[in-house]
Amino acid sequence: VAARKIGEFELISAIEALVAARPKSRGVRVGIGDDAAVLQTTSRSIVTTDALVEGVHFERHWLTPAQLGARAFRVASSDVAAMGGVARYVLLSLTIPEDMPIGDVRRCAEGLIADAEAASTSLVGGNISYGPVFSLTLTVVGAAGARVLTRSGARPGDSIVVTGTLGDAAAGVEQLLAGGRRSKLIDAYRRPPSRLAIAGRLARGSDVTAMLDLSDGLGRDLDHLCDSSGVSARVDLDAVPVSPSLRRYARAQGTGPLGYATRGEDYELLIAVGNGEAGLRRVARACKTSGVAMTVIGTLGAKISGARVRDSFERPIEGGWDHLRRRPSD
């Protein structure tokens, strides 16, 4: 059944029914079905909003509706992780083209709910409207951890650390655009990592001085970090962690893997670590406990004029990736 055949209220009812079928969530005083949600919150809430728009951030045939829903949650909650917080509630605003099968809308919401619940996050509200393309705008409401990890606390001498491997998702998008449908790189795009657990753990210690998520690409995001903290960065490009799949794929394309590693869509954490070797050891231990790979890729220095992010040979590193300019159809 296509969306045009049924009305807004039936659609909302269908999604309400999905939510009603789940166990009642802690902290939700009034959930979906009233004018607004009433939520138990702590004194410091973390709030972020993010949109995935068909034709700009994804094509519908790139992933299943359930994968899209889960991906939307991971992308949006990544910003809460980057502050060292815990995601507690999520709101979902959908625009739906008239020809979209209603089953796909339901499966998308189911995928989101399941992935959110795995992070102890509840769907508490939303909105549905027709629109020319499918889009999902998520708002995640979280609770701050012991410390709030902003972008602005890094100091010269801090180590630059990243989690996981970089560039897989960007290469996956390239494969999707070329008609690819199955690969490890495409899987990385379809299912970004969730770094909420390790981020919360890091916020309990005092070694991390600044943190953000790698959504815009290593170059651009390091630039943000340097801007906000008033520092410069020197990155050992050979140390940037890259998966064997990406290395193989890049070689086959006659290029290096680093171009992919600065394109964005990684949703790994970029972390400034202070307290010298002892700080790094504690962060490494926390990552190990959480089962998350981490790599030291460079060092922060004093503010300099000109390009703030340079490689080991003091050469400026190419910038990141501007969501607004880049389209799947490019």
Added chain:
Amino acid sequence: VAARKIGEFELISAIEALVAARPKSRGVRVGIGDDAAVLQTTSRSIVTTDALVEGVHFERHWLTPAQLGARAFRVASSDVAAMGGVARYVLLSLTIPEDMPIGDVRRCAEGLIADAEAASTSLVGGNISYGPVFSLTLTVVGAAGARVLTRSGARPGDSIVVTGTLGDAAAGVEQLLAGGRRSKLIDAYRRPPSRLAIAGRLARGSDVTAMLDLSDGLGRDLDHLCDSSGVSARVDLDAVPVSPSLRRYARAQGTGPLGYATRGEDYELLIAVGNGEAGLRRVARACKTSGVAMTVIGTLGAKISGARVRDSFERPIEGGWDHLRRRPSD
């Protein structure tokens, strides 16, 4: 300059600059410019999300960008008012067509910020993306008042009260669709009422048993109230408050004003009032203090089978208005 000429980061910077130019807001620990906002919140937060999509909810030539921004805030915060809460923070997610002048995006954000600030609400975050049409998705984070006024507390015997007049905005949309550009009715569409102040006042008393905002139309919203509270409603249709402008316009169209009064877009409050005549007197006094007109339009009764909302002659009242089905182009 059209949106395609500049990148996401420049656009975000322009809006960040707007926010930075305002006095620092109470409660905002980390505002726009980091991964997420960190906000001081109370133990009970009210959260709601709402979208306005070009071609579905508005056409760009129907109102100025500043009016659109302000309207978006009023529509979204109306749900917080309906719970008896205070709007404290707002997040704005925009999709922007490539041909849209950047000045319009800025003026839209300015209109939103100004109207939100008048309600002591701060813009604390957002997202910008290309999209095929202009759309604004707002999330409003509020604080619960002394009491949370849901839809489910109404009891048989309660009076049914509405604020303001109904139907003006729906008639204004009809005029806009017919090419109209200036009228009181169009003004009502462009600038919905803000009922945050009176709603907060009502939440401090104990006479209101249930409340919601009239966004879907009197028929549909009364239906929601009856559903949630397990009651029926009898409405004196002659009592439904209608402006002289609407009465004149409807007469010229050879129809009555009530059809417009149940189409939605009013963003007035629908209130169930208990405690008999004394309760009504106190609610009337609160409305008078806030400068808000109020009208008793009927009484709630015990749950009945069949249509729950009937007129004084026990005839079912036609249902409301399904956002998803209705398009400006219809």
